[in-house]
Amino acid sequence: MTFSSYIRQSREGLKAQDRRFSVRQVAQRIGVEPAYLSKIERGDVAPPSEGKIRALAEELNEDPDVLLAMAGKVSSDLLAIIRKRPKLFAELIRDLKSMPDHAILRIARDVRDGDW
Amino acid sequence: MTFSSYIRQSREGLKAQDRRFSVRQVAQRIGVEPAYLSKIERGDVAPPSEGKIRALAEELNEDPDVLLAMAGKVSSDLLAIIRKRPKLFAELIRDLKSMPDHAILRIARDVRDGDW
DNA sequence: TGTCATGTGTCATACATAGGACACACTTAT
DNA sequence: ATAAGTGTGTCCTATGTATGACACATGACA
Numbered sequence: 001m002t003f004s005s006y007i008r009q010s011r012e013g014l015k016a017q018d019r020r021f022s023v024r025q026v027a028q029r030i031g032v033e034p035a036y037l038s039k040i041e042r043g044d045v046a047p048p049s050e051g052k053i054r055a056l057a058e059e060l061n062e063d064p065d066v067l068l069a070m071a072g073k074v075s076s077d078l079l080a081i082i083r084k085r086p087k088l089f090a091e092l093i094r095d096l097k098s099m100p101d102h103a104i105l106r107i108a109r110d111v112r113d114g115d116w
Numbered sequence: 117m118t119f120s121s122y123i124r125q126s127r128e129g130l131k132a133q134d135r136r137f138s139v140r141q142v143a144q145r146i147g148v149e150p151a152y153l154s155k156i157e158r159g160d161v162a163p164p165s166e167g168k169i170r171a172l173a174e175e176l177n178e179d180p181d182v183l184l185a186m187a188g189k190v191s192s193d194l195l196a197i198i199r200k201r202p203k204l205f206a207e208l209i210r211d212l213k214s215m216p217d218h219a220i221l222r223i224a225r226d227v228r229d230g231d232w
Numbered sequence: 233t234g235t236c237a238t239g240t241g242t243c244a245t246a247c248a249t250a251g252g253a254c255a256c257a258c259t260t261a262t
Numbered sequence: 263a264t265a266a267g268t269g270t271g272t273c274c275t276a277t278g279t280a281t282g283a284c285a286c287a288t289g290a291c292a
Contacts (some may be wrong), residue, residue, distance in 0.1 A: 023269060033252055038270055049250065069202035074195050078206060081213045082194070086185035088217055090194060092224045093205070097197045099227065101204055107223060108208045111215065139239060149282055154240055165280065 003070040004043035010060045011041070030055035047071035119186040120159035126176045127157070146171035163187035 001009075015021035027037040030052060039045045047053065053071055057064040068075055082089040096104055117125075131137035143153040146168060155161045163169065169187055173180040184191055198205040212220055 019267095022267080024267075032250095034268090035253085035270065035272095036251060042270085044270090045251085046249075052250090063203060065202040065206040069199040072199070074190070074198050074202075075206060078198070078209050079190050081209055082190050083185040083188070085217065085220075086181040086190075087179060088220050088224075089209070089212075090181040090191060092212075092220060092227070093194050093197055095224050095227045096205075096208075101201065103227075104201075104204050104208060107227075108204075108211050111208070111211045111219075111223075138237080140237075148280095150238090151240065151242095151283085152281060158240085160240090161281085162279075168280090 001070075002043060003047045003067070003072075004041055006067075006070055007056065007060070008041040010062060014060065026056075026059055030059055047073075050076055117186075118159060119163045119183070119188075120157055122183075122186055123172065123176070124157040126178060130176065142172075142175055146175055163189075166192055 011021050011023075011026055023038050023041070024034045027034040030037075032048070032052060036045070036048075040048060047070075048056075050068065050073060053067050053073070054064050056062070057067045065075055082093075096107075127137050127139075127142055139154050139157070140150045143150040146153075148164070148168060152161070152164075156164060163186075164172075166184065166189060169183050169189070170180050172178070173183045181191055198209075212223075
């Protein structure tokens with residue numbers, strides 16, 4: 001599923017329960033023109049900036065990192081972390097490329113639990 | 117140190133040993149105009165695209181990931197890896213943000229050695 | 233002393249990014 | 263039936279990105 005159709009689906013789903021999720025009202029709350037949001041939802045234009053995507057994620061109760069990924073982007077805070085230690089993170093991420101989800105989850109958990 | 121001055125320093129260092137590392141010749145080998153490389157090395161323009169940075173890294177025997185980081189970028193292959201599993205990698209990277217280098221290195225080594 | 237190479241200044245360009253403004257046709261509630 | 267709300271089409275614009283082309287002054291060198 002593309003970013004555009006995913007957003008449309010998500011918003012339409014909420015709209016079914018709550019009329020406040022019209023294109024116009026959502027657009028206003030996230031600070032863009034309705035016509036622009038409409039174009040975004042139809043893939044008529046490229047996905048918006050990270051800031052707008054974050055606002056959209058909050059508005060639609062979606063995970064910002066997932067939405068950003070669908071938009072072909074990566075959160076700028078993650079980029080900053082990687083850029084501070086480029087060799088370290090580049091090596092690690094490339095090593096993890098082919099690892100299954102559960103292995104990565106386990107690493108994350110171990111790290112959080114301070115097993116290092 | 118900035119990207120620009122680092123590049124200049126690196127190239128000048130090589131040039132001291134080998135006259136083939138003039139602005140003109142390096143520019144030609146990486147496929148840009150000499151005037152453009154000159155501007156890059158003086159910070160007169162923003163760092164070039166990822167492709168040019170990679171070519172420069174190879175030419176100057178520098179680590180591409182490090183050069184990209186200095187240029188405020190992250191390698192596109194890493195971005196692609198992250199975008200495929202955004203939640204997983206976002207969580208992991210944020211957890212690793214404050215970990216010391218040696219801990220991250222150890223994780224990378226364990227992963228490579230298949231301790232998972 | 234003329235030739236050649238060196239770095240650089242100036243100007244221009246092509247395309248992408250990130251939207252805003254406004255009008256219009258259709259539906260829905262009153 | 264009329265007012266309000268809905269989605270969307272068209273046009274416009276500002277800024278950034280990523281270079282190229284060319285000329286020029288200086289210095290090395292044969």
